Amino acid sequence: MVVTSHDVARLAGVSQPTVSRALRNSPKVSEETKRRVREAATALGYVPSETGRALSSGRTRRIGLLLTDLENQFYPHVIAPMHRELEALDYQLVLQTESSDTGRVAERLLANSLDGVLLATTTVDSVLPVRLRDRGVPFVYFNRTSESVAADSAEVDAESGMHELARRILELGHRRVGAIFGPRNASTAEHRERALREALAAASVTVSGSMSYRGPFDVETGYVGARRLLEAEQPPTVIVCGNDVVAYGALNAAHELGRAVPGEVSIVGFDDLPEARWPMMQLTTVAFDLDAMARRAASLLVARIERGPDEPYRHESFPSRLVERRTLGAAP
Amino acid sequence: MVVTSHDVARLAGVSQPTVSRALRNSPKVSEETKRRVREAATALGYVPSETGRALSSGRTRRIGLLLTDLENQFYPHVIAPMHRELEALDYQLVLQTESSDTGRVAERLLANSLDGVLLATTTVDSVLPVRLRDRGVPFVYFNRTSESVAADSAEVDAESGMHELARRILELGHRRVGAIFGPRNASTAEHRERALREALAAASVTVSGSMSYRGPFDVETGYVGARRLLEAEQPPTVIVCGNDVVAYGALNAAHELGRAVPGEVSIVGFDDLPEARWPMMQLTTVAFDLDAMARRAASLLVARIERGPDEPYRHESFPSRLVERRTLGAAP
DNA sequence: TGGTTCAGTGTATGCGTATGCATCGGAAGA
DNA sequence: TCTTCCGATGCATACGCATACACTGAACCA
Numbered sequence: 001m002v003v004t005s006h007d008v009a010r011l012a013g014v015s016q017p018t019v020s021r022a023l024r025n026s027p028k029v030s031e032e033t034k035r036r037v038r039e040a041a042t043a044l045g046y047v048p049s050e051t052g053r054a055l056s057s058g059r060t061r062r063i064g065l066l067l068t069d070l071e072n073q074f075y076p077h078v079i080a081p082m083h084r085e086l087e088a089l090d091y092q093l094v095l096q097t098e099s100s101d102t103g104r105v106a107e108r109l110l111a112n113s114l115d116g117v118l119l120a121t122t123t124v125d126s127v128l129p130v131r132l133r134d135r136g137v138p139f140v141y142f143n144r145t146s147e148s149v150a151a152d153s154a155e156v157d158a159e160s161g162m163h164e165l166a167r168r169i170l171e172l173g174h175r176r177v178g179a180i181f182g183p184r185n186a187s188t189a190e191h192r193e194r195a196l197r198e199a200l201a202a203a204s205v206t207v208s209g210s211m212s213y214r215g216p217f218d219v220e221t222g223y224v225g226a227r228r229l230l231e232a233e234q235p236p237t238v239i240v241c242g243n244d245v246v247a248y249g250a251l252n253a254a255h256e257l258g259r260a261v262p263g264e265v266s267i268v269g270f271d272d273l274p275e276a277r278w279p280m281m282q283l284t285t286v287a288f289d290l291d292a293m294a295r296r297a298a299s300l301l302v303a304r305i306e307r308g309p310d311e312p313y314r315h316e317s318f319p320s321r322l323v324e325r326r327t328l329g330a331a332p
Numbered sequence: 333m334v335v336t337s338h339d340v341a342r343l344a345g346v347s348q349p350t351v352s353r354a355l356r357n358s359p360k361v362s363e364e365t366k367r368r369v370r371e372a373a374t375a376l377g378y379v380p381s382e383t384g385r386a387l388s389s390g391r392t393r394r395i396g397l398l399l400t401d402l403e404n405q406f407y408p409h410v411i412a413p414m415h416r417e418l419e420a421l422d423y424q425l426v427l428q429t430e431s432s433d434t435g436r437v438a439e440r441l442l443a444n445s446l447d448g449v450l451l452a453t454t455t456v457d458s459v460l461p462v463r464l465r466d467r468g469v470p471f472v473y474f475n476r477t478s479e480s481v482a483a484d485s486a487e488v489d490a491e492s493g494m495h496e497l498a499r500r501i502l503e504l505g506h507r508r509v510g511a512i513f514g515p516r517n518a519s520t521a522e523h524r525e526r527a528l529r530e531a532l533a534a535a536s537v538t539v540s541g542s543m544s545y546r547g548p549f550d551v552e553t554g555y556v557g558a559r560r561l562l563e564a565e566q567p568p569t570v571i572v573c574g575n576d577v578v579a580y581g582a583l584n585a586a587h588e589l590g591r592a593v594p595g596e597v598s599i600v601g602f603d604d605l606p607e608a609r610w611p612m613m614q615l616t617t618v619a620f621d622l623d624a625m626a627r628r629a630a631s632l633l634v635a636r637i638e639r640g641p642d643e644p645y646r647h648e649s650f651p652s653r654l655v656e657r658r659t660l661g662a663a664p
Numbered sequence: 665t666g667g668t669t670c671a672g673t674g675t676a677t678g679c680g681t682a683t684g685c686a687t688c689g690g691a692a693g694a
Numbered sequence: 695t696c697t698t699c700c701g702a703t704g705c706a707t708a709c710g711c712a713t714a715c716a717c718t719g720a721a722c723c724a
Contacts, residue, residue, distance in 0.1 A: 002467075004680055015704050020682055030702060047443040051392065052680030054383045055709045062426075070412035071606075073405075080402040083427060092444065093427050094394075095415060111379040112424065135334075219610075248610070256611040274403075278551075278580070279588040280612065336710055347674050352712055362672060384710030387679050 003046045012040035023048065054113065062092045063301060064114040066105070066128075068121045070097055072218055073245045077273055078120060078142070081294040089302050091115070098125070106131045116301045118142055122186045122217055138304040142297040145187045152304055154297040154316045156188070158195045158270075161286035161320030165268060166199030168322060169238055173331035174266070178211040178236025180225035180246050189217075189242055192270060196240060211236050222249020230257055230265060237265060237331040244269035244276050247283055251327070262329030272323055282326035288318045335378045344372035355380065386445065394424045395633060396446040398437070398460075400453045402429055404550055405577045409605055410452060410474070413626040421634050423447070430457070438463045448633045450474055454518045454549055470636040474629040477519045477647075484636055486629040486648045488520070490527045490602075493618035493652030497600060498531030500654060501570055505663035506598070510543045510568025512557035512578050521549075521574055524602060528572060543568050547578075554581020562589055562597060569597060569663040576601035576608050579615055583659070594661030604655055614658035620650045 005019040012019065014033060022029045022037035029037075040046075054060040063086060067075055083093050094114065098121050099105055106128050109117055116138040119129070129149035132139050141153035169177060177200060182189025197207060210232065213225030222241055229236055230253060241247040247269030254261050261267055269276060272287030296316050304311070337351040344351065346365060354361045354369035361369075372378075386392040395418060399407055415425050426444065430453050431437055438460050441449055448470040451461070461481035464471050473485035501509060509532060514521025529539060542564065545557030554573055561568055562585060573579040579601030586593050593599055601608060604619030628648050636643070 002680095006680080016680090017682075017705080018703060020680095021703090024682085028702065033702080047439055049445055049680050050443050051383060051386045051445045052709095053682080055387050055679085055711095056681040056683085058709075060383065070415055071408050073408070073607075076403050076405070076408055079427070083402055083429065087429075095411070095425050095427065097415065097419075107379055111382050113381055113383045248612075252611040275405075279584040280580075334710095338710080348710090349675085349712070350673060352710095353673090356712085360672065365672080381710050384679095385712075387681095387709085388711040388713080390679075 002049075003044045005046070005048065007044055008037065008040045008046045011044060012036045059305075060113045060115055061090060062094055062112070062114050063298075064094050064096050064109050064112060064117040066096045066098060066109070066117060066119050066121055068098050068123070068216070069218070070095065073248070073275065074217065074243065074271065074273065075120075077290055078294045081291045082118065082298045085295040085298040086302070089299070091298075091302060098123075110135055110137065116140070116305045118297055118301055119144070120297075122188060123183055124185055124187055136309070138301060138309070140297050140301040140304065142294070143188055150313055152300045152314050152316075154293050154300060155318070156191075156288050156293070157317045157319050158188075158192045158286070159320075161270070161288070161322055162192060162195035163199040164322040165240070165286055166196060166203075168324070168328070169240075169266075169268075170200070170203050170205065172238075172266075172329065174238045175205060175331070176211065176234060176236045176238075177205055177207055178213075178229045178239040179207045180213045180215070180222055180229075180239060180241045180250060182217050182242035182246075183215060186217075192242060217243050217245055219245055219249040219252070222246035222251075223253045224249070226250035226253035226267075227257065230254065230259055235265065238268065238328070239265060240268050242270060244271040244273045244283060244285055247285065247327075248275070248281075251281070251283070261327050264332055266328045266331075268328055270320075276323075276325070284325045284328035285323055286320045287323040288320040293318045334381075335376045337378070337380065339376055340369065340372045340378045343376060344369045391637075392445045392447055393422060394426055394444070394446050395630075396426050396428050396441050396444060396449040398428045398430060398441070398449060398451050398453055400430050400455070400548070401550065402427065405580070405607065406549065406575065406603065406605065407452075409622055410626045413623045414450065414630045417627040417630040418634070421631070423630075423634060430455075442467055442469065448472070448637045450629055450633055451476070452629075454520060455515055456517050456519055468641070470633060470641070472629050472633040472636065474626070475520055482645055484632045484646050484648075486625050486632060487650070488523075488620045488625070489649045489651050490520075490524045490618070491652075493602070493620070493654055494524060494527035495531040496654040497572070497618055498528060498535075500656070500660070501572075501598075501600075502532070502535050502537065504570075504598075504661065506570045507537060507663070508543065508566065508568045508570075509537055509539055510545075510561045510571040511539045512545045512547070512554055512561075512571060512573045512582060514549050514574035514578075515547060518549075524574060549575050549577055551577055551581040551584070554578035554583075555585045556581070558582035558585035558599075559589065562586065562591060567597065570600065570660070571597060572600050574602060576603040576605045576615060576617055579617065579659075580607070580613075583613070583615070593659050596664055598660045598663075600660055602652075608655075608657070616657045616660035617655055618652045619655040620652040625650045 005016050009016040009019045019037050022034045086093050120142040124146045126148050133149050145153050181193045215221030239250050241250055250267045259265050269283050269285035272285045276283035276285050337348050341348040341351045351369050354366045418425055452474040456478045458480055465481050477485050513525045547553030571582050573582055582599045591597050601615050601617035604617045608615035608617050
């Protein structure tokens with residue numbers, strides 16, 4: 001039924017190992033034989049079995065991508081460039097989502113015989129990196145880090161953009177600054193929060209507890225958080241969101257409450273997703289090269305897989321900067 | 333380095349096949365032995381190699397999902413439910429995107445030793461289904477069909493919703509009906525177009541060539557198409573879009589041109605994605621249970637894989653209905 | 665008591681590819 | 695002409711698991 005290298009060997013009049021070598025373009029096979037083998041392979045429609053190859057070589061050329069939530073609007077812009085990069089490097093992408101049972105995720109990742117794992121979940125789970133390290137499964141942190149287990153990483157430098165944003169916010173006269181931060185235990189959320197607070201503190205502006213909200217990086221958080229902040233007695237004049245997706249939710253809340261943006265309240269995001277540029281949206285946001293960062297994470301992982309565990313860890317940092325659009329204006 | 337069933341066998345004092353049987357809970361192994369094997373497996377942290385299992389069993393428990401464009405806003409709402417369903421059925425999801433070189437895609441799909449493929453691309457490529465059939469790789473059409481090669485399918489019944497929409501549009505006094513259809517050679521696009529035209533024809537309303545635009549199901553198409561239609565001398569009073577994502581683009585165009593929605597122009601989508609419900613958006617659209625449809629496609633495929641090729645093909649149809657929100661109003 | 669049966673386990677083998685090593689034949693050098 | 699060497703190929707085997715089949719011993723029946 002299925003064509004194997006033996007069938008090709010028979011047709012080409014050579015042995016099976018010669019087929020293997022010929023098709024992998026080994027220099028130990030004569031050009032004439034390669035030609036015959038290739039012809040036979042084409043004639044039979046032979047495609048090498050990845051399973052056989054994996055068992056024999058110990059490499060699957062498959063990489064796992066661990067995400068928090070497949071439906072989050074952030075991830076398509078991560079998955080796509082990673083997929084493109086990995087395709088070019090001849091690797092496959094297998095999706096995994098975080099389940100409540102971390103042990104099971106780890107087990108699946110390992111059983112899957114993945115060559116490596118891209119950790120793109122927001123919250124830092126301390127168990128998984130340890131297990132991966134112990135099993136010798138290469139992995140890379142994407143848009144997060146962990147102090148506990150060292151590994152390659154691709155991250156945003158939030159400071160530059162956040163400082164720029166804070167300066168501009170103050171310049172526009174805002175003093176009641178609200179914020180919707182990301183979840184606790186998420187390094188990305190912490191970096192952004194700290195950068196914002198530090199930059200504002202320079203002008204003695206603080207984000208008080210009643211002026212802030214905290215939750216997962218999703219639309220719901222932005223919506224609920226912004227409603228809460230905007231319906232307070234002294235609502236903020238600007239709401240800085242943990243990322244663009246959260247800002248979408250905040251915009252929805254403002255829209256629903258009939259608050260003009262940026263007339264009555266300014267809203268700012270982080271990430272500069274393609275949707276932020278939509279005429280409908282025109283979201284002012286802190287931008288960085290997400291596409292490049294995703295591709296970099298993928299290539300870092302492949303380099304780690306192919307060059308081995310002895311290379312020093314690389315921590316790629318992507319600078320951020322403010323992109324002003326419509327949703328940030330002068331304080332009312 | 334890596335723990336195999338042999339290691340477990342040695343520790344448990346049994347043979348390797350007994351380990352295999354015990355862990356797969358075969359009735360041919362005594363409870364006492366199972367207990368010992370399980371203990372040994374846990375002690376060693378044994379996780380069966382999927383590669384070994386795949387080579388031996390001929391099944392990879394991996395399913396390919398072929399998409400047009402990973403960054404399209406439609407797909408997260410497809411990927412997520414499929415992933416959930418497949419996870420419950422203990423299958424993995426591997427992403428593939430359509431490349432220009434169809435042959436290469438087919439080859440990769442086959443080499444990948446996938447147990448089956450979910451075809452979720454919009455355009456009907458005639459080569460791939462044939463190759464999959466010839467190789468005996470089970471597959472399911474999702475949100476599309478092909479007359480040439482029979483297979484299970486999960487599709488929308490566009491007629492009910494489109495008729496409802498047409499009736500409502502006419503009722504609201506619209507006579508200049510514009511449309512942004514999906515791409516040519518896409519069965520989904522054709523169904524929706526035909527259903528709309530038929531329903532309008534009953535009232536002698538037609539969508540002329542100058543009142544329609546055609547392109548891939550993406551934001552760009554909606555934006556470009558709507559700009560073209562709206563900047564014409566006699567712009568339509570309503571624009572029916574091939575799907576919600578296209579409608580996002582149309583809304584962007586209307587926004588940019590300063591046309592009030594639905595005051596000056598009504599815009600309607602199809603799919604009822606979660607984003608359509610956003611207060612910012614409030615898109616009137618033709619809805620169906622996309623989540624269920626995606627899950628159904630996945631379970632149809634698994635059933636096909638596990639029950640074999642002799643079962644009759646199943647064509648699941650999901651009814652559609654109009655969901656009125658803000659973007660459809662009376663004709664100006 | 666001998667034969668039959670069956671539960672439980674081991675042995676042998678296959679799945680498809682990659683690779684270390686042996687082999688072979690011809691060319692080059694002595 | 696004999697040896698040496700090397701390019702080209704075949705042989706044997708490993709990878710980890712699943713499964714057909716063989717085997718063993720105990721229980722049961724006649």
